[in-house]
């Protein structure tokens with residue numbers, strides 16, 4: 001049993017088996033990182049084509065998603081107890097959803113969408 | 115539970131990658147209040163005496179029975195099978211070398227505890243006379259939610275950062291370090307803080323909170339890690355400021 005001498009070798013980053021149990025906080029983390037990557041890709045298109053309503057709504061949704069989950073990390077870093085992180089996640093998600101619908105739907109003149 | 119039976123798929127075989135590695139299926143007729151540990155002992159006594167797993171206290175105190183139930187790390191002796199559905203997969207804890215079947219080698223976990231010096235190193239005053247620390251004091255309020263660890267390794271298995279970096283100290287060792295660093299009787303806080311402040315310590319934590327979700331004792335190692343991060347940042351800022359002030363000192 002050679003492996004008993006130490007911890008298992010570091011798996012390559014694409015090996016998803018290293019992503020262990022997926023709890024809500026972990027999903028929130030993944031969504032926060034992924035939203036940043038997608039934003040990086042679509043934001044230049046939004047700048048070139050600022051009146052495309054699909055791009056606008058996507059940018060709005062992604063900025064809110066990324067920002068709300070980012071706030072969660074900042075709050076826990078600055079003292080919000082991590083043992084209540086799940087409640088914080090739901091509150092921020094609700095606030096983010098409200099902000100999204102307010103901006104995207106109630107202000108329809110601005111979005112020209114619905 | 116169709117027909118009253120539950121199917122258990124159990125990971126068998128030696129260390130990861132063993133050609134003998136396989137999932138073996140056992141049918142179990144549930145008894146009232148049956149736990150996953152009861153299932154394992156009944157498989158071992160009635161169906162397959164060669165099944166390897168570890169347990170000791172059977173009442174949630176010793177922390178030896180941890181394994182993965184349907185992908186998530188849990189304690190076998192306190193997990194009722196009524197919560198689990200008709201088909202249950204049992205696997206050894208992740209992030210540990212496997213010895214055989216469901217038993218893992220806990221060495222990486224205990225190494226982490228050694229690296230943070232998980233034992234008390236009292237100040238001279240604390241060693242010579244009992245310290246008076248009221249339960250309502252700031253340090254007890256900070257420490258108390260973090261002291262009930264049974265070293266089960268569940269948080270270690272749940273941590274995806276450990277999956278990527280086996281040298282990471284991991285949630286339980288950092289949780290233990292936090293209880294000591296916050297303790298006014300501890301003489302080695304500076305050394306501990308230096309040890310946990312490395313790349314493979316607190317800064318490896320990416321705030322995914324899997325440890326907090328998984329800990330069967332309701333401990334939040336992530337809260338401890340956040341506390342250590344703030345302390346490390348404060349002491350870093352202090353030495354940065356004093357180096358600037360020192361740099362401006364006359365004659366410097």
Ligand code: SF4
Pocket residue numbers: 177262263264265266267268269270285286289328329330331332333335
């Ligand atoms: S912190 Fe919780 S999950 Fe981690 S080893 Fe201790 S009791 Fe187990």
Ligand code: FES
Pocket residue numbers: 169170171172173174175176177178179180189190191192
């Ligand atoms: S057997 Fe001791 S905690 Fe489960």
